[in-house]
Amino acid sequence: MTTVNNQAPISFSPALINAKGRHPPDGASPLSAGQRPRRGSTQGWWEPSSSILSYVRASKARLRMELASELAYRGNFFLKLVAVALLDLLSPLVALLIYETTSGIPGWSFAEFILFTGTFTLIAGLGRALFVGIPFEVIDSVRDGTFDKILLLPYKPLKYLSFTGFDLNGIPEMLVGLCLVAWSAGQLSIGLGPHVAAYALFVALGVAFQYAVYIIISALAFLVVRSWALFEIWESMQKFARYPLNVYGHGLQIALTFFVPIAISAHVPAKALLGAFSLAGLLSVALPVAAFVVLAAFLWEQAMRKYSSAGG
Amino acid sequence: MSRAHAAHAAMGIKLGLQYKFHIIINFLALPVSLTVFYFLWQSIYGYTGEAVIAGYALPELVSYYVLSMLLGLVVWSDVDAWMEEDVRQGEAIAKMLLPGTYMARHFWTEMGIRLLGTAVSALPIVLLALLAFGARFPLHSGAILALLSLGMAILLYFLLSYLIGLTAFWLKKVQGLRRVKRAVILFFSGGMIPLAFFPAWWQPVSKLLPFEYIRAVPIAIYQRTLEAQGWPSAWLALAAQAAWVVALYLAAKALERRAFRQLEGAGT
Numbered sequence: 001m002t003t004v005n006n007q008a009p010i011s012f013s014p015a016l017i018n019a020k021g022r023h024p025p026d027g028a029s030p031l032s033a034g035q036r037p038r039r040g041s042t043q044g045w046w047e048p049s050s051s052i053l054s055y056v057r058a059s060k061a062r063l064r065m066e067l068a069s070e071l072a073y074r075g076n077f078f079l080k081l082v083a084v085a086l087l088d089l090l091s092p093l094v095a096l097l098i099y100e101t102t103s104g105i106p107g108w109s110f111a112e113f114i115l116f117t118g119t120f121t122l123i124a125g126l127g128r129a130l131f132v133g134i135p136f137e138v139i140d141s142v143r144d145g146t147f148d149k150i151l152l153l154p155y156k157p158l159k160y161l162s163f164t165g166f167d168l169n170g171i172p173e174m175l176v177g178l179c180l181v182a183w184s185a186g187q188l189s190i191g192l193g194p195h196v197a198a199y200a201l202f203v204a205l206g207v208a209f210q211y212a213v214y215i216i217i218s219a220l221a222f223l224v225v226r227s228w229a230l231f232e233i234w235e236s237m238q239k240f241a242r243y244p245l246n247v248y249g250h251g252l253q254i255a256l257t258f259f260v261p262i263a264i265s266a267h268v269p270a271k272a273l274l275g276a277f278s279l280a281g282l283l284s285v286a287l288p289v290a291a292f293v294v295l296a297a298f299l300w301e302q303a304m305r306k307y308s309s310a311g312g
Numbered sequence: 313m314s315r316a317h318a319a320h321a322a323m324g325i326k327l328g329l330q331y332k333f334h335i336i337i338n339f340l341a342l343p344v345s346l347t348v349f350y351f352l353w354q355s356i357y358g359y360t361g362e363a364v365i366a367g368y369a370l371p372e373l374v375s376y377y378v379l380s381m382l383l384g385l386v387v388w389s390d391v392d393a394w395m396e397e398d399v400r401q402g403e404a405i406a407k408m409l410l411p412g413t414y415m416a417r418h419f420w421t422e423m424g425i426r427l428l429g430t431a432v433s434a435l436p437i438v439l440l441a442l443l444a445f446g447a448r449f450p451l452h453s454g455a456i457l458a459l460l461s462l463g464m465a466i467l468l469y470f471l472l473s474y475l476i477g478l479t480a481f482w483l484k485k486v487q488g489l490r491r492v493k494r495a496v497i498l499f500f501s502g503g504m505i506p507l508a509f510f511p512a513w514w515q516p517v518s519k520l521l522p523f524e525y526i527r528a529v530p531i532a533i534y535q536r537t538l539e540a541q542g543w544p545s546a547w548l549a550l551a552a553q554a555a556w557v558v559a560l561y562l563a564a565k566a567l568e569r570r571a572f573r574q575l576e577g578a579g580t
Contacts, residue, residue, distance in 0.1 A: 079488025086495045090504060097509045098356065101366050105352070106359040229337050236341035239348045247355040 055155065055163040062164040070168060081172045088121050088176040091242065107246050111187035112274060118180025119273075120241060120266035123203055125177050127210030129170025134161045138218035139227055148309045158215070158300055165214070181273075190273060198277045202269035202285070209264050209289045215296035222303040241265035261288040317416060321424040339433055342381060343440050349377050350445045366508040367540045373506070375447040378437055379531045380503055385430045386462065387469040387526060391418045392490050395477030400484060404575060415568065419470055426466075457546050458534035464553045465526050471560035472497070472522065478564070481571035502528035508540060515542050522560065525553040 070077040092114055099110040108116065138161065141147040150157050190196075213234055221227040241262040245253045257263045268285050271277065357363075357370050368376065395418070398404040408414050441447035476493050480486045498504060500523035507518060507528045518524045519542070532538045533546050543549045 073483070073485040075483060076485040076488045080491060081488075083488055083491030083495055086492060090495060090499050093499065094504050097505055100511070101509050102356050103360040104356070106355055232337040232341060236337075236344045239344055243348065243352050247351045249351070252351075 055159060058153075058155065058160060059163040059166075063166070066166075066168060080169060084169050085172040085176050088125075088173050091117050091121075092180060105244060105247060108244055111184045112270070113244075114180055115184035115188065115273065116244060116266055116270040117242075118177050118182075118184060119203070119270045120177070121173055122177025122181060123206035123210065123265050123269070124238070125170050125172075125174030126203070126207045127170070127214075128167050129174050130207070131162065131165045131211050131214050132167045132170065133165035134214045135217045135221070135227075135231055136167075137161060137165065139221045139231070142221045147307065151309075157304065161218070162211075185273070188274070195273055195275050195277065198282070199269050199273040201282070202264065202272050202277075205286060205289050206264045206266075206269060209261060209292055212289070212292040212296040216292070216299055219296070219299035219303040222307050237262060238265065241267070244270075257284070258288055261285060261292070264289060314412075317412065317420040321420045321427070339436055342433055342437050345381065346374075346378065346437055346440055346445070350374055366506065367537060368506065368508065371446040371448055372535065374441060374445045375449060376506055376531060376535065378441040378447050378449075379534065380527055381437055382430070382434055383462070383465065383527050383530060384503060385433055386426060387466050388426065389422055389470045389473040390425075391422055391470060392473045392477035392480070392486060392493070394418060394421075395474070396480040396484075396486050396490075399480045399575075404481075408572065414572075415474060415564065418474070422470065423466075452536075454533055454536055454546070457550065458530050461525075461530035461533050461546075461550060461553060464550070464557050465530050467557050468522055468526050468553070468560065469497070471557070471564050474564050475560070475567060478567045478571045481575055497523055497526060500524070501526040502531070508537070519552065522556045525549075525556055529553055 095110065095113050095117060098104060099113070104110060105113055137150075138147070141150065150160065153160055217227060217230045217234060220230055224230070237260070240248070240252075240256055245256060245263055245267045248256070253263075257268075264285050268281070272281075353370060353373055357365065363369055365373075395404075398407055407417070410417060438449070442449070472493065473490075476486055476489050479489060483489075500518065500521065502524065507515070507524060510518070518528075528541070529538075529543075529549050532541050532543070533549065538546055538549055
């Protein structure tokens with residue numbers, strides 16, 4: 001703790017952490033010459049800052065680093081974005097082939113199925129763009145023994161990871177999803193109304209579910225050494241969400257709605273935009289999602305309690 | 313296969329054992345893909361009200377998808393990723409100095425890795441398909457030609473990946489190109505849906521491209537659906553496949569010479 005002229009301890013501003021994550025050298029005052037310490041501030045530099053702006057600043061710094069790293073190989077970066085968009089367009093292409101040669105999926109016209117596919121891609125893209133970096137960062141740093149560097153930052157670890165867990169590859173996925181939803185909404189003459197608000201709410205719930213799953217996977221990284229397996233299993237479970245629930249048997253439909261609410265990833269929001277939503281329907285989906293979020297928070301807390309640094 | 317090549321294949325098996333967790337994940341994840349596929353097409357067939365669609369009854373379509381997944385395991389090649397790592401880590405020159413050609417060494421190492429992964433991952437898929445989804449895998453004389461076609465499919469995928477990997481000698485990072493390659497091959501080889509579902513105008517175009525020969529042709533030879541795909545005989549399809557193998561091999565060798573010529577190493 002450093003004091004100047006017996007005033008309150010100097011607050012260590014996270015903004016002083018530059019883009020490369022370097023702290024000022026030991027012993028150096030974080031204030032430049034002539035600056036006065038913040039009056040009334042009692043927060044020491046080692047205490048996690050709770051200002052949301054500080055997390056936003058950290059997020060921006062991380063984004064700058066990611067962009068600099070990716071743009072070092074500019075051609076490769078843009079090709080990766082193109083490849084992600086191409087892969088996401090394969091499902092609608094396959095759907096087109098199916099609808100050209102068969103009656104299609106029961107209960108869904110071609111435009112409705114494209115709306116469904118677009119919704120899945122949009123939610124998956126949002127989840128990837130905003131949060132997929134969390135399990136990547138945690139699993140790698142726990143395996144390499146470098147998770148301490150996150151604990152030593154003046155941020156709450158989960159909050160910091162949540163603000164910096166983005167992946168730029170999620171952006172083309174999100175955009176492809178939006179384009180598919182917009183196209184199908186035009187084809188189906190879907191105008192503004194309460195169903196659009198319901199859709200947005202269900203999309204937010206879908207993203208919240210993805211966030212909860214990523215936190216659960218990250219928390220289990222502290223307990224299970226090879227937790228990449230859990231990530232891969234989650235990715236394969238997502239395949240159930242790629243098609244409407246009504247193609248599956250009754251038992252699977254219940255399991256995918258109430259026990260592992262993967263149905264929130266596309267089926268429920270798409271149905272809402274098509275006008276099929278109710279308060280009961282909202283609750284039947286929101287409650288399992290909320291349960292997953294609570295479980296994620298609980299597991300993370302347990303993981304932090306159990307974590308012990310290797311030192312060094 | 314020489315002793316050096318056998319040694320590389322053995323090394324590939326040992327490398328594959330390091331990734332045994334990935335193999336176990338495939339063991340669990342691939343049946344999920346098959347289950348989703350079955351439920352989807354069962355509902356489509358029921359809704360359409362026809363027993364045969366685009367020349368496939370449901371059990372045959374399930375068999376096609378299982379064969380497609382198995383082929384995907386066997387023909388898959390990561391040689392482009394290995395080569396990118398060689399260039400970026402500065403190990404390319406050291407590897408060129410080892411016995412055997414650079415291409416052959418990578419090929420046989422990959423064969424070792426594939427052998428292990430396929431042997432473990434194939435069993436649950438085949439069992440699930442046979443017991444739960446009514447798939448059929450009859451043994452007949454066409455299976456021998458299908459195996460020959462499979463061998464060439466492995467070479468085709470390897471050569472396409474090798475060509476992508478060679479671009480790393482100039483571009484250094486080729487992750488984007490690899491993903492584009494993966495998407496294009498997956499779709500146009502019939503990996504997501506049989507080529508019989510593609511429009512009629514696409515069928516002759518597809519025969520001029522190498523992708524159909526990676527999955528669709530070996531499976532069609534085995535399932536005896538070549539005629540429905542516009543091939544008068546299996547031998548003609550095999551000849552076209554072999555022509556693509558030769559063409560891609562020559563292209564890979566020509567590009568390899570240019571890549572090696574412009575490579576500079578620091579050395580120690």
